Amino acid sequence: MDTARREKAGKQAARILRLIPVCMGLIKPGTDLSEAIRLGIKNNGLSLRDGDIIAVASKLVSTAEGRxxxxxxxxxxxxxxxxxxxxxxxxxxxxxxxxxxxxxxxxxxxxxxxxxxxxxxxxxxxxxxxxxxxxxxxWPVNPDGSADEIREKLSDEADIAVIIVDSRVTPLRLGTIGLALATSGISPTLDLRGSTDIYGKPLRYTWHGVADDLASAAHYLMGEADEGIPAVIVRGANMRIPLKLNDESPKLSPDKCLYMSAIRNNAMDTAAGLNG
Amino acid sequence: MDTARREKAGKQAARILRLIPVCMGLIKPGTDLSEAIRLGIKNNGLSLRDGDIIAVASKLVSTAEGRxxxxxxxxxxxxxxxxxxxxxxxxxxxxxxxxxxxxxxxxxxxxxxxxxxxxxxxxxxxxxxxxxxxxxxxWPVNPDGSADEIREKLSDEADIAVIIVDSRVTPLRLGTIGLALATSGISPTLDLRGSTDIYGKPLRYTWHGVADDLASAAHYLMGEADEGIPAVIVRGANMRIPLKLNDESPKLSPDKCLYMSAIRNNAMDTAAGLNG
Structure with missing residues (x-):
């Protein structure tokens, strides 16, 4: 491999997104979840690095919190x-x-x-x-608070972020995918309005649901059955941590939601009329 | 590190899911996309392995196909x-x-x-x-056919699968996530009915949207702006390839869709009545 190729490959490797499963024992109501995650990471021969995001199954949080x-x-x-x-x-x-x-x-x-x-x-x-x-x-009573607490308690290990992951179904699709129920230390969405596409054209209204994308990536490994992977280290996401601002939320108000426009207006009938 | 720990860590490493970005030059109508992907992988200092899944942005497929x-x-x-x-x-x-x-x-x-x-x-x-x-x-005229073609053309390199990735929005969430517009070589969903959870209890109606989860993982890297990552190698998904059967589809009929139950019946009003 020549130098240029090696450099390119090195740069490439730096951008690889890694999803690393963390196995741990059964969590019971009252378990100190952050300590269980810390121990799980250690027992899996792993350690946390700056910039890592820990994806935690919401069920784990709920169980530990006695919910x-x-x-x-x-x-x-x-x-x-x-x-x-x-x-x-x-x-x-x-x-x-x-x-x-x-x-x-x-x-x-x-x-x-x-x-x-x-x-x-x-x-x-x-x-x-x-x-x-x-x-x-x-669900945890206060998922954002739970995410903040896990992040804070593990912050002595490294500058990390946390995503609490739940399952969801989406319209007309078979199968569950991941949902970022809460995040701490990263922005749940990336506002791309004003940035440009590969042709230099400005994007007018695009937001990227980065936390939901990563929640789905982690959910792939967590699965839905007896996979026994309740936490996943997301490494290489290259998000500046901490990023989250208080006024940021991935939640859309119903009047800005494309699907709710159909649910609210029962627009299928209207559209059928327009189509006809 | 003792032997047991090392073994565990080795096993762990084998289960890591890797998302490897593939950069390539601009695709134009008429470009041989499979050859462009092959060249992109080579130029990025990478090579395909058995079990790899190539996630390709639908826009790339559309452009190459003159759509x-x-x-x-x-x-x-x-x-x-x-x-x-x-x-x-x-x-x-x-x-x-x-x-x-x-x-x-x-x-x-x-x-x-x-x-x-x-x-x-x-x-x-x-x-x-x-x-x-x-x-x-x-969108490509026949996304499944496009996925099949890419897989077939690259099958001399390794036993791979293909996911064509588009962006989508979901109800009441800000930001786009990934959608598996088509797959080839893997099952788009995993039927978990009859399998058991960690307590040994049977799951009654759970399907896992594995292709959509992986599409979102790839979409995280692809982004929406000028990231210039139109393809991603998904490595370590541990799906048996090929898996796809002809009668498998991740599409739900409207009568089985939870959201359509609300859209169709304009159920918000009904539910408001029930809630009241």
Whole structure:
């Protein structure tokens, strides 16, 4: 390999994005999650570096924070029974979803579409997979705060950022992908308005959902079943850390959301008219 | 490091997911894209390995296949003028979107929500960023066929798979993420029904959108502006290649889509009633 080629390859290698799985023991309510992550990283023969982003499964955060509910302890309301019958769901689970959801927008057999903390999600984040038998897990009360706490506690190791990763479904697509439920230390989105494309033309309204992209990358490894990878080190993202400003949020208001324009206006009928 | 630790670290390293950017020169209509990718990989000091997945930006495929339209050549219809006025869009661009879209479902200033080839997307995949000035790019006519062709042509290098990556927006989220517009050589989704979680409980209806997750991982590096990374080698995904069966599709029919349940039934009002 000649010098120029080697240099190029070296530069290339520096830009490789690495997703490194971190395995760890079962997390229980009350576990110090940051210490568990620290130990997991060490036991996996790894160490943190400046610029690393730790992606943590939201279920891990929920479990450690005791945000799990024993289904047997729940008394369903009349509405939970009604919706349970309508959507073929266990009324106790519906009851938990109704308590967690800010709004229910729709549903299919066994699942409800809900709005929770400004995020559209299935069952308001309530889930019974990878939770102890007989329990449902809820989203952390304050995901941003949880992300901040993990980052702060691990900041003695390196200047890191944190993404809390949940699963989501998207319109007309089969299969779950990753969602950046919260971030700390990085900007969840990159504002590209005013930057230029490869032809030098300015971009007018493009934002890049960098945290959601990285959450999906980590979610690929975390999986949905018994992969046993509840945390992933994202290395080489080349984001300046810390980047997050207080007023930044990846949440869109409904009036700026393309999909809500269709949900709100029931625009399918309108569009069908326009199409006809 | 003791032997056990070293073994663990070795096993760990084997499971690292690597996203390796591939830079290449500008692609023009008529360029042999597979050869351009082959050359780009070589010029970046890289080579393909069995199990690698090549993520290719859909715009690259479109441009090579001549799926770009000179805006000046387009004569808008009356409907394009009407919708252009309604959504503050250039009527020529609206005209191209109307020709490409199977259905228009909604809109916001400067963008339409459309259904195209069973995929919900902004402006039916029509885009003016990273296209030559004065041109709009369209989706490839047959993205699955394009993915198959790239895979076949590069199969003399190694047993690889291909994902064609586009950008998409998702409900109530700011910023674009990746979409697996087409795949070849891997299954776009992983059916986890019947597999078990970490507590041994069976999963009843979970599918993992593995190709969309990986498309987002690649999209993180590809970006939206002048990053100049139109292809990414995904290494370490550990998918058996080839996996894709003919009847597999990541597309959901509207009656199985949680979001469409809200769009179709205008369920927000219903749900508001239920909530009240």
């Amino acid at each position: 799990i509910v024993r289904l047997g302890d729940v008394t369903p309301s009349r509405r939970a029974y009604e919706m349970g019958a309508l959507y073929k769901m266990e009324p106790r689970l519906v009851e938990i979803v109704l308590r967690e959801a800010d709004q229910v927008l729709g549903g299919l057999p066994e699942v409800l579409l809900t709005l929770k903390n400004g995020i559209l999600t299935a069952n308001a984040g309530v889930d019974v997979s990878n939770t102890p038998p007989g329990f449902a897990s809820l | 770009i339209v000179r805006l000046g050549d387009v004569t808008p219809s009356r409907r394009a003028y009407e919708m252009g006025a309604l959504y503050k869009m250039e009527p020529r661009l609206v005209e191209i979107v109307l020709r490409e879209a199977d259905q228009v479902l909604g809109g916001l200033p400067e963008v339409l929500l459309t259904l195209k080839n069973g995929i919900l997307t902004a402006n039916a995949g029509v885009d003016v960023s990273n296209t030559p000035p004065g041109f709009a790019s369209l």
